[in-house]
Amino acid sequence: MEGLNVVDAELVVYLHPSKSRKISQAILRELSSLLFRFYEAFDGVLLAYDVNVVDNLPKILPGVQPYFGFNLKANLLVFSPKPDMLLEGKVVKLSQESIHVIVLGFSSAIITAESVRAEFKYRTKGEEGIFASRSHKRHVIKVGTMIRFSVKSFDDEILHIIGSLMLVHTGSISWLDRNLEENSEFDRSATKSRDREWREDKTVDEGETPSGYNNLVNKSKKRRIA
Amino acid sequence: MGLELLKYPEMEEDNVLNFTDSEIVSHVKDALTSVLSGDNNSYNQLVGVMHHSKHLAPDEVALLETTLKALAGAVSSIDITHHDSLLSAIFSMSMWNYGPHVADALAELIVSLAISNGKYLDLCLRMLVSNFTPPPYFLDKLKLSRGLERKGQVLSRVHAAFKKIADYVPLAPLRLLTVVLQGMPTIYHKDRAILIYVENMLKLESGEIGELVGSTMLMAVVDRLIELDVEIGWDAILQDDFSKGIFEMELEDVDDIDECSEPDVGEFRLSRKSLAGNSIAELLDNLLVLTFEHLESCEREGRLAKVFETLLQSFQITVLSAYKSKFTQFVIFYACALDPENCGMSFATMLVELFVQDSQPQPTRMSAVSYLASYLSRAKFLSASFICSMLKRLVDWCLEYCETHNGDLNPNAHRVFYSGCQAIMYVLCFRMKAFVNVPRLRLQLLMPLEQVLKHKLNPLKVCLPSVVEEFSQTGKSCFSFHQLSRAFGGLERLDTFFPFDPCLLKRCDSFIRPMFVFWSMVKPTYDDAYDDDEDDGSSDDELVRDHVNENEDMMNGWVGKSFDEQGIDMDEFDCELQKMSITPKTTSGHKFGGRMPSRIRPSTSPESL
Numbered sequence: 001m002e003g004l005n006v007v008d009a010e011l012v013v014y015l016h017p018s019k020s021r022k023i024s025q026a027i028l029r030e031l032s033s034l035l036f037r038f039y040e041a042f043d044g045v046l047l048a049y050d051v052n053v054v055d056n057l058p059k060i061l062p063g064v065q066p067y068f069g070f071n072l073k074a075n076l077l078v079f080s081p082k083p084d085m086l087l088e089g090k091v092v093k094l095s096q097e098s099i100h101v102i103v104l105g106f107s108s109a110i111i112t113a114e115s116v117r118a119e120f121k122y123r124t125k126g127e128e129g130i131f132a133s134r135s136h137k138r139h140v141i142k143v144g145t146m147i148r149f150s151v152k153s154f155d156d157e158i159l160h161i162i163g164s165l166m167l168v169h170t171g172s173i174s175w176l177d178r179n180l181e182e183n184s185e186f187d188r189s190a191t192k193s194r195d196r197e198w199r200e201d202k203t204v205d206e207g208e209t210p211s212g213y214n215n216l217v218n219k220s221k222k223r224r225i226a
Numbered sequence: 227m228g229l230e231l232l233k234y235p236e237m238e239e240d241n242v243l244n245f246t247d248s249e250i251v252s253h254v255k256d257a258l259t260s261v262l263s264g265d266n267n268s269y270n271q272l273v274g275v276m277h278h279s280k281h282l283a284p285d286e287v288a289l290l291e292t293t294l295k296a297l298a299g300a301v302s303s304i305d306i307t308h309h310d311s312l313l314s315a316i317f318s319m320s321m322w323n324y325g326p327h328v329a330d331a332l333a334e335l336i337v338s339l340a341i342s343n344g345k346y347l348d349l350c351l352r353m354l355v356s357n358f359t360p361p362p363y364f365l366d367k368l369k370l371s372r373g374l375e376r377k378g379q380v381l382s383r384v385h386a387a388f389k390k391i392a393d394y395v396p397l398a399p400l401r402l403l404t405v406v407l408q409g410m411p412t413i414y415h416k417d418r419a420i421l422i423y424v425e426n427m428l429k430l431e432s433g434e435i436g437e438l439v440g441s442t443m444l445m446a447v448v449d450r451l452i453e454l455d456v457e458i459g460w461d462a463i464l465q466d467d468f469s470k471g472i473f474e475m476e477l478e479d480v481d482d483i484d485e486c487s488e489p490d491v492g493e494f495r496l497s498r499k500s501l502a503g504n505s506i507a508e509l510l511d512n513l514l515v516l517t518f519e520h521l522e523s524c525e526r527e528g529r530l531a532k533v534f535e536t537l538l539q540s541f542q543i544t545v546l547s548a549y550k551s552k553f554t555q556f557v558i559f560y561a562c563a564l565d566p567e568n569c570g571m572s573f574a575t576m577l578v579e580l581f582v583q584d585s586q587p588q589p590t591r592m593s594a595v596s597y598l599a600s601y602l603s604r605a606k607f608l609s610a611s612f613i614c615s616m617l618k619r620l621v622d623w624c625l626e627y628c629e630t631h632n633g634d635l636n637p638n639a640h641r642v643f644y645s646g647c648q649a650i651m652y653v654l655c656f657r658m659k660a661f662v663n664v665p666r667l668r669l670q671l672l673m674p675l676e677q678v679l680k681h682k683l684n685p686l687k688v689c690l691p692s693v694v695e696e697f698s699q700t701g702k703s704c705f706s707f708h709q710l711s712r713a714f715g716g717l718e719r720l721d722t723f724f725p726f727d728p729c730l731l732k733r734c735d736s737f738i739r740p741m742f743v744f745w746s747m748v749k750p751t752y753d754d755a756y757d758d759d760e761d762d763g764s765s766d767d768e769l770v771r772d773h774v775n776e777n778e779d780m781m782n783g784w785v786g787k788s789f790d791e792q793g794i795d796m797d798e799f800d801c802e803l804q805k806m807s808i809t810p811k812t813t814s815g816h817k818f819g820g821r822m823p824s825r826i827r828p829s830t831s832p833e834s835l
Contacts, residue, residue, distance in 0.1 A: 021585070036397065036400075093341070093394055095299075097251075097301070097302055098302060102394070106396045108341065108395040110342055155343075158344030158347050158395075158397065158401070159344075159397055160347075160395070162343075
């Protein structure tokens with residue numbers, strides 16, 4: 001999955017004098033208050049941190065309340081989805097109008113029906129709705145499926161993603177991985193079949209696929225945690 | 227209203243609606259998208275349906291329901307700028323105005339909107355939170371059965387909507403916290419909306435997203451309770467008497483006491499400000515009862531231990547540091563009563579820990595020990611052995627303090643110590659009977675205590691005279707304090723506070739009463755001893771007085787009544803309060819004047835000048 005980065009950061013944390021008895025706890029508290037928020041400085045959402053205090057002698061700020069500042073070195077796990085990135089998430093709601101996905105357990109994503117490629121058709125199977133591929137019978141998306149989708153936009157206030165399933169390499173992850181195992185050959189034939197599909201269904205091309213696209217897919221596969 | 231009924235085109239030909247949902251949805255979508263190209267007709271009709279809310283005929287209700295459902299399917303076509311009139315119409319709808327089907331459809335629409343786009347999330351949450359309270363015209367109907375039914379309908383849908391939104395947008399509860407806290411009605415709202423709002427907050431705590439939002443809700447409720455609590459000021463009582471000199475005030479009060487059975491005596495300012503007429507007190511009473519009931523339900527569900535952790539934290543942050551909180555502390559008292567072994571004991575332990583820690587600030591330590599003293603005395607559900615072990619810790623601490631501090635009597639320098647001594651004596655006044663026959667206790671508790679009290683630091687001179695007096699009477703068989711009964715009283719007084727004195731709020735009191743120790747239950751009979759003291763006469767203490775009443779006859783008459791057992795009558799309460807601790811503010815730099823222990827006799831102050 002893309003969008004996750006580990007970042008090295010140098011931070012300064014200022015603590016109120018009342019915290020001087022339990023400093024490490026206070027530092028961790030301060031950092032914890034940054035979690036699950038988007039920061040320009042990190043260019044992403046902070047998910048986790050690992051921190052080391054650089055010096056043991058803090059600098060005291062002059063002023064009415066003498067806050068004191070610690071220099072820290074931290075490893076930060078940052079989530080920064082950008083347009084056209086591929087993300088993975090679990091489908092929690094599916095209707096004719098939209099697919100709702102949750103990414104990494106905290107970020108909600110929506111894929112509207114207009115952003116689902118024509119390969120998929122909405123069907124009701126009993127009580128629940130599914131999106132089934134017309135060309136590959138086994139390729140089915142329903143509630144609980146882990147899917148890979150591309151990012152259209154990201155709202156950094158509420159951490160809401162608008163995604164799309166227009167690209168060929170998006171869809172149910174389990175199906176994609178199984179059927180992309182015959183790597184290079186399949187990739188080439190996939191391009192051909194993609195063209196065929198487009199001609200058949202007259203879908204509009206969502207956008208240019210980046211040139212290094214196949215490499216990207218392989219990389220993300222390698223990074224995937226089993 | 228003169229509004230034309232919106233007709234879907236086919237309806238005119240056909241009386242039976244037989245469209246599929248998707249057809250209706252696409253019709254609505256067309257109406258929405260046509261705005262972008264400038265054609266507003268169908269869109270305006272849609273908005274009109276939203277606004278039509280009062281006195282709906284059945285087919286209008288059906289139309290509204292259908293429209294809402296269709297909109298729920300068409301949320302992806304709603305644009306925040308182009309369709310702002312529609313959105314504002316939707317967000318200003320109140321579920322209280324409609325029946326269950328429309329409410330369902332509206333809730334569905336709100337949930338769909340909230341999860342479709344981050345931009346709508348806050349707005350949707352705010353709309354749902356605004357449905358916590360009914361529209362003004364409905365507030366009176368809440369007491370009727372019809373009103374209660376509607377309330378149940380609306381609130382269940384609102385809370386179910388929160389859960390659904392949280393399922394699809396995991397960070398929604400975080401935003402919800404902010405929205406709920408911002409939307410809290412202030413205590414000055416005349417319409418008592420705060421009551422139903424707090425009910426909703428507590429419902430959130432026990433609801434399905436309770437794990438995520440519960441503790442913040444609880445703490446916010448306690449904060450609001452304290453805000454109300456401090457609005458009922460003792461200051462109001464003090465400031466009227468302040469302008470007069472000490473003796474004048476006392477003379478006047480002596481006169482007034484004769485008339486205390488009539489609450490409307492002219493000079494009797496207290497009755498004007500008495501709690502009986504105080505609407506804030508009534509509101510606080512109702513809120514406290516809500517909280518008690520919530521704690522009861524937590525206990526039934528087995529969650530009380532977890533909830534108590536939050537309560538304890540909230541207590542330390544808010545209640546302990548509030549200056550002389552009057553009633554809010556009964557929340558924690560009640561929680562302790564519901565689960566004496568876990569909650570009851572951990573509360574006392576927490577207070578003791580605060581007291582013995584040098585690193586805590588002085589006011590916190592003194593406040594903690596006041597709470598501890600009052601709690602150990604008043605809690606019927608605590609075992610004698612536990613109380614004894616708590617006292618032992620206090621006594622041991624005081625003894626150690628004596629051994630490491632060799633100074634003389636100095637109320638300012640040793641305030642924490644003196645407050646500790648007073649706490650011990652206060653608890654023993656209530657609980658001595660339980661302890662006195664156990665030989666081990668004598669050794670471990672009473673003997674070290676005697677050492678402490680006889681130390682150079684002389685706590686008996688600094689602690690509140692009434693407490694010392696009562697203690698010396700109670701402990702007569704154990705201690706030899708005869709010589710001290712003349713010398714106490716002290717030029718120095720301790721500012722005191724007995725937080726768990728009988729609760730003056732009627733409804734609360736009925737909850738607390740069964741688990742509460744009243745002085746009348748434990749006071750020893752010592753009328754002979756009392757007569758002895760009479761001969762000493764009452765010398766006036768020019769510096770300070772903590773009791774205004776020196777008239778022995780009056781006292782006898784008062785002692786004879788056991789008002790505790792009769793339940794507190796507001797008039798009697800006025801009487802009691804007036805007699806007890808009405809004193810001016812600081813004189814000679816010493817503050818005092820909290821409430822006296824309710825049935826401990828006032829001091830006859832035979833100290834010499």
